[in-house]
Structures are given as C-alpha cells and as structure tokens.
Amino acid sequence: MPRSGFYGSLSSPKVDVVIDMGNPFLNRTVDGFLKIGAVGACKVVAEETFECLNRGNVSKHKLEHALKKMCKEGAYWGTVAGVYVGLEYGVERIRGRSDWKNAMIGGALTGALFSAATNNHRDKVVKDAITGGAVATAVEFINYLT
Missing domain, CATH: 1.20.5 (Single alpha-helices involved in coiled-coils or other helix-helix interfaces)
Structure with a gap:
C-alpha cells in the first residue's frame, strides 16, 4: 500500500535586542527583564483576548484594564527574571564555574x-x-x- 508523509522543520526567526549597559552583569539582568517581561505581557494579551471573545464585547474600560494588567504582569515577571539572571551570573562569577x-x-x-x-x-x-x-x-x- 502506498504511503505518503510530510517532512520538514519549523523554525521561528530569532529577534535579539541588545542593550549595552557597560557591564556584563547589568547587560544580562536587563536582557532577562525585557525578554520575560514581554512574555508576561503577551500572556495577559492572550488571556484578555480570550475573555473578550468569550463574552462577546469589548469596551474602552476593558482595554484600559488589560493595558494596566499587561504592564503590571510584565514588570513583575521581568523583575523576577532580572533578579534570577543577575544572581545566577553573580554566583557563576563567585564560583568561577559555569x-x-x-x-x-x-x-x-x-x-x-x-x-x-x-x-x-x-x-x-x-x-x-x-x-x-x-x-x-x-x-x-x-x-x-x-
């Protein structure tokens, strides 16, 4: 019996934003903050979009609420990531091993x-x-x- 299949790969483009703070510790910390903060904000966008589609209505108040929630979640998760990346880098420097x-x-x-x-x-x-x-x-x- 003849068989057919689909083979291939999927890859997404990599976008890297580099902000040079003049110090590797600060560079990694800011990078972690920005990347994970953006993920936290995107999470809120997905949740709020689902809520709007599920309820069937959108208002200016809901959009303002979603924007505030995006900023709050992005800042929180970005801060957690920045602290983690900074601490991990600091531990690496102190221990002298990666x-x-x-x-x-x-x-x-x-x-x-x-x-x-x-x-x-x-x-x-x-x-x-x-x-x-x-x-x-x-x-x-x-x-x-x-």
Missing part, C-alpha cells in the same frame, strides 16, 4: 527573596526557595538535553 549549580543557587535565592518580600512565614520562604532552585535546575537540564 554549571547547573549556578542555576540551582540563583533560583533558590530568587525564590527566597521574592517570597520574603511578600510574606513573613519562614516555612513559605523555604518552600519557595526549594521550588525556585528546582525549577531553575530543571530548566538548565532541559536546555542541556536540547
């Missing part, structure tokens, strides 16, 4: 820092530090495999 342990330490410090800034429950801070370290380490290993 490996998965930098991601683990940077993720744990970021998780603890943001948790401590939003609550004062020690158990929650420790859990968030463990979660941050685990997620960052998992991402590092996945990047290594691909």
